[in-house]
Amino acid sequence: MLKFQTVRGGLRLLGVRRSSSAPVASPNVRRLEYKPIKKVMVANRGEIAIRVFRACTELGIRTVAVYSEQDTGQMHRQKADEAYLIGRGLAPVQAYLHIPDIIKVAKENGVDAVHP
Template sequence: MKTRPVRSLLVANRGEIAIRVMRAATEMGLRTVAVYSHEDRFALHRFKADEAYRVGAGQKPIAAYLDIAEIIRVAKEAKVDAIHPGYGFLSENPDFADACEAAGIAFIGPRGDVMRTLGNKVAARNLAQSVGVPVMPATPPLSRDPDEALAAAAEIGYPVMLKASWGGGGRGMRIIQSEQELLTQMPVARSEALAAFGNDE
Protein backbone atom coordinates (compact mmCIF):
# COMPACT_ATOMS: atom_id res chain seq x y z
CA MET A 1 0.00 0.00 0.00
CA LYS A 2 1.40 3.37 -1.00
CA THR A 3 1.61 5.75 1.95
CA ARG A 4 0.63 9.37 1.71
CA PRO A 5 2.28 12.20 3.61
CA VAL A 6 1.01 12.67 7.16
CA ARG A 7 -0.26 16.20 7.71
CA SER A 8 -2.83 15.53 10.42
CA LEU A 9 -2.81 13.14 13.35
CA LEU A 10 -5.50 11.83 15.69
CA VAL A 11 -4.22 10.81 19.11
CA ALA A 12 -6.34 7.90 20.37
CA ASN A 13 -5.49 8.41 24.03
CA ARG A 14 -5.91 10.88 26.86
CA GLY A 15 -4.06 12.87 29.50
CA GLU A 16 -0.28 13.24 29.61
CA ILE A 17 0.23 10.53 27.00
CA ALA A 18 -1.89 12.40 24.47
CA ILE A 19 -0.27 15.74 25.32
CA ARG A 20 3.23 14.35 24.70
CA VAL A 21 2.26 12.93 21.32
CA MET A 22 0.52 16.18 20.34
CA ARG A 23 3.52 18.25 21.41
CA ALA A 24 5.79 16.20 19.13
CA ALA A 25 3.26 16.36 16.29
CA THR A 26 2.96 20.13 16.63
CA GLU A 27 6.76 20.45 16.49
CA MET A 28 6.58 18.50 13.22
CA GLY A 29 3.96 20.91 11.86
CA LEU A 30 1.07 18.43 12.01
CA ARG A 31 -2.55 19.28 12.74
CA THR A 32 -3.60 17.42 15.90
CA VAL A 33 -6.95 15.90 16.77
CA ALA A 34 -7.90 14.70 20.25
CA VAL A 35 -10.65 12.39 21.41
CA TYR A 36 -12.21 12.57 24.85
CA SER A 37 -14.86 10.77 26.87
CA HIS A 38 -17.66 12.65 28.59
CA GLU A 39 -15.75 12.43 31.88
CA ASP A 40 -12.65 13.94 30.24
CA ARG A 41 -14.48 16.88 28.65
CA PHE A 42 -12.45 19.33 30.77
CA ALA A 43 -9.16 17.43 30.50
CA LEU A 44 -6.13 19.35 29.32
CA HIS A 45 -5.38 17.09 26.36
CA ARG A 46 -8.69 18.14 24.77
CA PHE A 47 -7.60 21.77 24.73
CA LYS A 48 -4.01 21.15 23.61
CA ALA A 49 -5.20 19.71 20.28
CA ASP A 50 -6.14 21.75 17.23
CA GLU A 51 -9.50 19.95 17.24
CA ALA A 52 -11.23 17.64 19.72
CA TYR A 53 -14.13 15.22 19.38
CA ARG A 54 -16.13 13.34 21.97
CA VAL A 55 -16.18 9.53 21.67
CA GLY A 56 -18.20 6.80 23.34
CA ALA A 57 -21.43 8.63 24.16
CA GLY A 58 -23.20 6.67 26.88
CA GLN A 59 -20.18 4.47 27.59
CA LYS A 60 -17.97 4.30 30.66
CA PRO A 61 -14.75 6.36 30.38
CA ILE A 62 -12.34 3.54 29.54
CA ALA A 63 -14.79 1.86 27.15
CA ALA A 64 -15.00 5.12 25.18
CA TYR A 65 -11.27 4.97 24.42
CA LEU A 66 -11.49 1.28 23.49
CA ASP A 67 -14.30 1.75 20.95
CA ILE A 68 -12.57 1.11 17.62
CA ALA A 69 -15.58 2.06 15.48
CA GLU A 70 -15.91 5.37 17.33
CA ILE A 71 -12.23 6.26 16.95
CA ILE A 72 -12.34 5.44 13.22
CA ARG A 73 -15.57 7.45 12.83
CA VAL A 74 -13.92 10.51 14.36
CA ALA A 75 -10.75 10.02 12.31
CA LYS A 76 -12.79 10.00 9.10
CA GLU A 77 -14.89 12.96 10.21
CA ALA A 78 -11.77 14.94 11.07
CA LYS A 79 -10.08 13.81 7.82
CA VAL A 80 -6.84 12.78 9.52
CA ASP A 81 -4.02 11.00 7.71
CA ALA A 82 -2.83 8.96 10.69
CA ILE A 83 -3.71 7.75 14.17
CA HIS A 84 -1.23 7.50 17.03
CA PRO A 85 -2.53 5.27 19.84
CA GLY A 86 -0.10 6.38 22.55
CA TYR A 87 0.31 3.44 24.91
CA GLY A 88 -2.26 1.33 26.73
CA PHE A 89 -5.85 1.40 25.44
CA LEU A 90 -5.76 0.42 21.73
CA SER A 91 -2.00 0.62 21.22
CA GLU A 92 -1.57 -3.17 21.30
CA ASN A 93 -4.87 -4.10 19.67
CA PRO A 94 -4.31 -5.74 16.27
CA ASP A 95 -7.95 -5.23 15.31
CA PHE A 96 -7.45 -1.49 15.70
CA ALA A 97 -4.38 -1.50 13.44
CA ASP A 98 -6.38 -3.51 10.88
CA ALA A 99 -9.33 -1.11 11.15
CA CYS A 100 -7.04 1.86 10.49
CA GLU A 101 -5.61 0.15 7.42
CA ALA A 102 -9.09 -0.76 6.14
CA ALA A 103 -10.16 2.88 6.55
CA GLY A 104 -7.09 4.11 4.64
CA ILE A 105 -5.63 5.78 7.72
CA ALA A 106 -1.99 5.21 8.67
CA PHE A 107 -1.53 3.52 12.06
CA ILE A 108 1.53 4.74 13.95
CA GLY A 109 2.72 1.38 15.23
CA PRO A 110 3.16 -2.23 14.14
CA ARG A 111 0.88 -3.98 11.64
CA GLY A 112 -1.97 -6.07 13.01
CA ASP A 113 -0.33 -9.39 12.09
CA VAL A 114 2.85 -8.43 13.95
CA MET A 115 0.82 -7.44 17.02
CA ARG A 116 -1.10 -10.71 16.91
CA THR A 117 2.17 -12.58 17.21
CA LEU A 118 4.13 -10.33 19.54
CA GLY A 119 1.30 -8.64 21.47
CA ASN A 120 0.01 -11.95 22.71
CA LYS A 121 2.45 -13.21 25.31
CA VAL A 122 1.66 -16.84 24.50
CA ALA A 123 2.24 -16.42 20.74
CA ALA A 124 5.39 -14.34 21.33
CA ARG A 125 6.76 -17.01 23.65
CA ASN A 126 5.99 -19.72 21.10
CA LEU A 127 7.79 -17.71 18.40
CA ALA A 128 10.82 -17.24 20.67
CA GLN A 129 10.92 -20.98 21.39
CA SER A 130 10.63 -21.81 17.68
CA VAL A 131 13.86 -19.93 16.97
CA GLY A 132 15.73 -21.30 19.98
CA VAL A 133 15.45 -18.40 22.42
CA PRO A 134 15.51 -19.62 26.04
CA VAL A 135 12.25 -18.80 27.84
CA MET A 136 10.82 -19.12 31.35
CA PRO A 137 8.50 -22.06 32.09
CA ALA A 138 4.91 -21.11 31.21
CA THR A 139 1.55 -22.47 30.17
CA PRO A 140 -0.65 -21.94 27.17
CA PRO A 141 -3.70 -19.71 27.85
CA LEU A 142 -5.24 -20.86 31.11
CA SER A 143 -8.32 -23.00 30.94
CA ARG A 144 -11.50 -21.68 32.50
CA ASP A 145 -11.73 -25.04 34.23
CA PRO A 146 -10.26 -24.45 37.73
CA ASP A 147 -8.86 -27.98 37.97
CA GLU A 148 -6.95 -27.61 34.69
CA ALA A 149 -5.57 -24.22 35.75
CA LEU A 150 -4.46 -25.65 39.10
CA ALA A 151 -2.75 -28.58 37.37
CA ALA A 152 -0.88 -26.21 35.02
CA ALA A 153 0.35 -24.07 37.93
CA ALA A 154 1.37 -27.15 39.94
CA GLU A 155 3.45 -28.38 37.01
CA ILE A 156 5.48 -25.14 37.06
CA GLY A 157 5.51 -24.83 40.87
CA TYR A 158 4.53 -21.97 43.15
CA PRO A 159 5.00 -19.08 43.23
CA VAL A 160 3.77 -18.40 39.71
CA MET A 161 2.93 -15.24 37.80
CA LEU A 162 -0.64 -14.91 36.57
CA LYS A 163 -0.56 -12.59 33.56
CA ALA A 164 -2.96 -11.36 30.88
CA SER A 165 -2.05 -12.72 27.43
CA TRP A 166 -2.85 -9.35 25.81
CA GLY A 167 -1.92 -5.80 26.71
CA GLY A 168 0.60 -4.63 29.23
CA GLY A 169 1.24 -2.14 31.98
CA GLY A 170 0.81 -4.75 34.70
CA ARG A 171 -2.95 -5.01 34.27
CA GLY A 172 -4.23 -8.52 34.83
CA MET A 173 -0.94 -9.51 36.48
CA ARG A 174 -0.65 -11.17 39.89
CA ILE A 175 1.99 -13.07 41.87
CA ILE A 176 0.31 -16.27 43.02
CA GLN A 177 1.65 -18.12 46.07
CA SER A 178 -0.90 -20.93 46.45
CA GLU A 179 -3.74 -22.89 44.88
CA GLN A 180 -6.32 -20.92 46.86
CA GLU A 181 -4.83 -17.64 45.70
CA LEU A 182 -4.93 -18.82 42.07
CA LEU A 183 -8.62 -19.69 42.38
CA THR A 184 -9.52 -16.32 43.90
CA GLN A 185 -7.27 -14.18 41.68
CA MET A 186 -8.02 -15.71 38.26
CA PRO A 187 -11.49 -14.11 37.96
CA VAL A 188 -10.15 -10.77 39.22
CA ALA A 189 -7.26 -10.79 36.75
CA ARG A 190 -9.58 -11.83 33.89
CA SER A 191 -12.00 -9.01 34.71
CA GLU A 192 -9.18 -6.46 34.88
CA ALA A 193 -7.70 -7.64 31.57
CA LEU A 194 -11.09 -7.56 29.86
CA ALA A 195 -11.73 -4.01 31.05
CA ALA A 196 -8.29 -2.78 30.01
CA PHE A 197 -7.67 -4.72 26.78
CA GLY A 198 -11.05 -6.06 25.66
CA ASN A 199 -9.77 -9.64 26.07
CA ASP A 200 -9.74 -11.67 29.29
CA GLU A 201 -7.33 -14.42 28.13
Protein backbone atom coordinates (compact mmCIF):
# COMPACT_ATOMS: atom_id res chain seq x y z
CA MET A 1 0.00 0.00 0.00
CA LEU A 2 1.38 3.42 -0.93
CA LYS A 3 1.01 6.44 1.35
CA PHE A 4 1.00 9.92 -0.18
CA GLN A 5 1.19 13.39 1.30
CA THR A 6 -0.12 16.47 -0.48
CA VAL A 7 2.62 19.01 -1.05
CA ARG A 8 2.68 22.24 -2.99
CA GLY A 9 2.48 21.38 -6.66
CA GLY A 10 1.47 17.73 -6.29
CA LEU A 11 1.84 14.61 -4.22
CA ARG A 12 4.83 13.19 -2.41
CA LEU A 13 5.31 9.51 -1.77
CA LEU A 14 5.73 8.86 1.94
CA GLY A 15 6.43 5.16 1.85
CA VAL A 16 5.33 1.70 0.95
CA ARG A 17 3.54 -0.64 3.26
CA ARG A 18 5.43 -3.92 3.33
CA SER A 19 4.47 -6.99 5.26
CA SER A 20 6.92 -8.82 7.45
CA SER A 21 6.58 -12.37 8.65
CA ALA A 22 8.23 -11.59 12.01
CA PRO A 23 6.04 -12.88 14.85
CA VAL A 24 4.51 -10.26 17.14
CA ALA A 25 1.86 -11.62 19.51
CA SER A 26 1.17 -14.90 17.78
CA PRO A 27 2.88 -16.78 14.96
CA ASN A 28 -0.09 -16.15 12.62
CA VAL A 29 -0.03 -12.33 12.94
CA ARG A 30 2.01 -10.38 10.37
CA ARG A 31 3.56 -7.06 11.33
CA LEU A 32 3.31 -4.24 8.81
CA GLU A 33 5.89 -1.52 8.54
CA TYR A 34 6.41 1.46 6.25
CA LYS A 35 9.69 1.82 4.40
CA PRO A 36 10.19 4.71 2.00
CA ILE A 37 11.15 3.97 -1.58
CA LYS A 38 14.42 5.80 -2.15
CA LYS A 39 15.64 4.22 -5.39
CA VAL A 40 13.70 2.74 -8.34
CA MET A 41 15.11 0.72 -11.22
CA VAL A 42 13.29 0.99 -14.53
CA ALA A 43 13.76 -2.13 -16.64
CA ASN A 44 12.26 -0.46 -19.73
CA ARG A 45 13.74 1.73 -22.40
CA GLY A 46 12.39 4.58 -24.45
CA GLU A 47 9.49 6.88 -23.63
CA ILE A 48 8.05 4.72 -20.84
CA ALA A 49 11.34 4.78 -18.94
CA ILE A 50 11.71 8.54 -19.40
CA ARG A 51 8.20 9.15 -18.02
CA VAL A 52 8.86 6.96 -14.98
CA PHE A 53 12.18 8.77 -14.37
CA ARG A 54 10.43 12.14 -14.50
CA ALA A 55 7.73 11.02 -12.03
CA CYS A 56 10.33 9.60 -9.65
CA THR A 57 12.40 12.78 -9.82
CA GLU A 58 9.32 14.85 -8.94
CA LEU A 59 8.80 12.61 -5.90
CA GLY A 60 12.45 12.84 -4.83
CA ILE A 61 13.24 9.22 -5.68
CA ARG A 62 16.60 8.32 -7.27
CA THR A 63 16.41 6.38 -10.55
CA VAL A 64 18.42 3.54 -12.04
CA ALA A 65 18.39 2.57 -15.71
CA VAL A 66 19.55 -0.65 -17.30
CA TYR A 67 20.66 -0.73 -20.91
CA SER A 68 21.94 -3.17 -23.53
CA GLU A 69 25.21 -2.80 -25.44
CA GLN A 70 23.26 -1.45 -28.44
CA ASP A 71 21.49 1.20 -26.31
CA THR A 72 24.55 2.98 -24.87
CA GLY A 73 23.58 6.34 -26.39
CA GLN A 74 19.83 6.19 -25.76
CA MET A 75 17.97 8.93 -23.91
CA HIS A 76 16.65 6.70 -21.10
CA ARG A 77 20.23 6.01 -20.02
CA GLN A 78 21.03 9.72 -19.84
CA LYS A 79 17.87 10.69 -17.92
CA ALA A 80 18.48 8.26 -15.05
CA ASP A 81 20.58 9.08 -12.00
CA GLU A 82 22.51 5.82 -12.49
CA ALA A 83 22.77 3.42 -15.46
CA TYR A 84 24.15 -0.11 -15.69
CA LEU A 85 24.89 -2.42 -18.62
CA ILE A 86 22.99 -5.72 -18.71
CA GLY A 87 22.97 -8.70 -21.07
CA ARG A 88 26.49 -8.54 -22.47
CA GLY A 89 26.59 -10.26 -25.85
CA LEU A 90 22.80 -10.50 -26.12
CA ALA A 91 20.45 -8.79 -28.56
CA PRO A 92 18.61 -5.78 -27.04
CA VAL A 93 15.32 -7.59 -26.44
CA GLN A 94 17.04 -10.58 -24.83
CA ALA A 95 19.18 -8.25 -22.68
CA TYR A 96 16.10 -6.57 -21.17
CA LEU A 97 14.53 -9.98 -20.53
CA HIS A 98 17.67 -11.39 -18.85
CA ILE A 99 16.25 -11.45 -15.32
CA PRO A 100 19.44 -12.62 -13.52
CA ASP A 101 21.31 -9.49 -14.67
CA ILE A 102 18.43 -7.20 -13.66
CA ILE A 103 18.21 -8.75 -10.19
CA LYS A 104 22.00 -8.61 -9.76
CA VAL A 105 22.10 -4.89 -10.61
CA ALA A 106 19.17 -4.20 -8.27
CA LYS A 107 20.76 -6.02 -5.32
CA GLU A 108 24.24 -4.56 -5.84
CA ASN A 109 22.97 -0.98 -6.03
CA GLY A 110 20.42 -0.76 -3.22
CA VAL A 111 17.32 -0.60 -5.42
CA ASP A 112 14.06 -0.57 -3.43
CA ALA A 113 11.65 -1.20 -6.33
CA VAL A 114 11.73 -2.31 -9.96
CA HIS A 115 9.42 -1.05 -12.70
CA PRO A 116 7.53 -2.81 -14.30
